[in-house]
Amino acid sequence: MSRPIKHPFRLVSGVAVAALLVLTGCTSNSPDSEASGDGGGGDTKAVSANDDPGDTVTIGFSGPAADHGWLAAINSSALAEAEKYDDIELKTAEGTNDPSQQISQVETFINDKVDAIVLLPTDGAALTDIAIEAMDAGIPVINVDREFSSPFAARATILGDNYGMGVSAGTYACQVIDEKGIEDPVIAEIAGIDALPLTQDRSKGFKDALKACGQTVDNRVAAEFTVESGEEQASNLLQAAPKIDILWNHDDDQGVGVKAALDNAGRDEMTFIGGAGSCNAMDWIRDGSMAATVIYPPTQAADGIKLARLIAQDKGLSDLVQVEVPKRIVLNAPVVTADNVDEYSDLCFES
Template sequence: MSVKRTSRARAFVMAGASLAVAGLLAGCTAGDSGSSVTENQNSAEENAASGDTVVIGFSGPAADHGWLGAINSAAQAAADSYDDVELRVAEGTNDANLQISQVETFVNEGVDAIVLLPTDGAALTEAAIQAMEAGIPVINVDREFSDPAAARATILGDNYGMGVSAGSYICERLEGQDDAVVAEIAGIDSLPLTQDRSRGFADALADCGLEVSNRVAADFTIQGGEAVTSQLLSAAPQIDAIWNHDDDQGVGVLAAIEAAGRDEFFMVGGAGSANAMRAIESGDSVLEATVIYPSTQAADGIALARLIAQGKTMSDLYTPSVPNRIVLDAPVVTADNVDQYIEFAFES
């Protein structure tokens, strides 16, 4: 089954692509031959070659969640893959003040770059700005700072796109059912990422004439997912589709569904955990799809930090510097394509 983006999302992507092509054409026709476009481009071989040792400080939240654990292990694995990277990992914490002190320590140590997944983007913004002002490039991962000056590069999962992908999939599955009951099990409502996911979901549903009939919010934990799902199922005697924002809390969501003996609906998950993909693969669960939220973001941050610190460019781009903002894709995983994604999945 193909999964279509909303018309709004398609228009945005096509507009961006048109601008990019126009810009490239303009660059090639402005000079005599356009051959200078490739002069500052590093090859993949040049980027892979060992260079000056880069000391990178990495700080992220406590790994109290399968996705966060995967983020941390992938960051370390990425650093280990380079013989010219020394990674200094601060203890994971959910205390913004402690994380601020970790950033300050990295600055005092004079690291070459900092990769930071903030426990709270707004709270860590000033500390990141101070690092940038000290000449240390900061790579912001996942939870965005409140000021673009706080980061040299930002790499993000597509939270709005997750919602669009989930909503588009549900629209296709419920095509023609204008009275369908759609439920949503969100994460932490106070986080911008949750708000973006819900906004994308609502926009996608609106494009096919549907809306969220029942909504609850959990806290990205198994216990929270189970508790709010029990409340949801009690309040809604009939449901046609559910989108659960997070596969870690989805373990609790599925437990509550099983305890209630409900199976009249199908469910879409979020993030891309291994247990979710195994359930999808089995065909024996109400969970029939999940939307990827890459757990490789910090690993990508390590790679970008190395390139930036060594003054290299991205080998597959012609622009002579590393982009300052990268948003990753949010594809839908179903039984038809799960074999393409399961090796990259994380354990809840």
């Protein structure tokens, strides 16, 4: 989901107590370092150089169908991360949106006796039982992005912060309103699919953050995470709102359509905020046609691969005192602006 970097501007959501965890090995921790007697135990797993070669482990990876730029990046980043390690043998299943097919894929991993499974489920609830079956077989499961419905289904879970995205976007909007001295601002929101919990979380975070500066969303429409729906819903929104001061679009893939609608209507009066962190968004920030985007890391499965390797090799995170990989990691949702776009552009994805 990367190297530690200093951010000239970062908004940390109230929920993002789960701060961004850097999962790369800490080179200051020598492989032959030993824990002192004052360190809380004799186990030295957490003070190894995690990227040093270890026992070869077989990891099974099952991800989504790559029918969306962010989802394609999830898959490609996982494959690229595994290739960095000579001690990983990766078994990949074909990307799918069919829970039944994904269940069969996990059954194959279990039968193959892989050492760990990294799974971004098409449906967390539907994949819960088979994930528990893997765990019962002694195969640790790393759950990515969409949570299972039981705590017994995963050894570790790594997530983006949907609520935190909304909080970051809303906090940035409040900052813009204050810096520009906008009175009675008109705030608009283009959500994703309203039936999805992730969309509901993003909208709630946005609404909650706006309360801090006494603001509310004046106009809201919901698209479907596609370019076509983004353009259609943005056009409807622009017709309903002759003036907009702040516009937050939840998803940079559908943002291609949103941007087309804005350009077609000649509407450039607003502060345009995106979501997820596409390469298009990074380019628009550079040329000034978008003010900011809020990151939803497309590298979660890559981090899942790293965690699976550590768990299968009986290691911990070398940057933590704790000797085991945490049970749950929630990645931060930082705001990318012209001030820090170059620091995030290497992690962008193609829409």
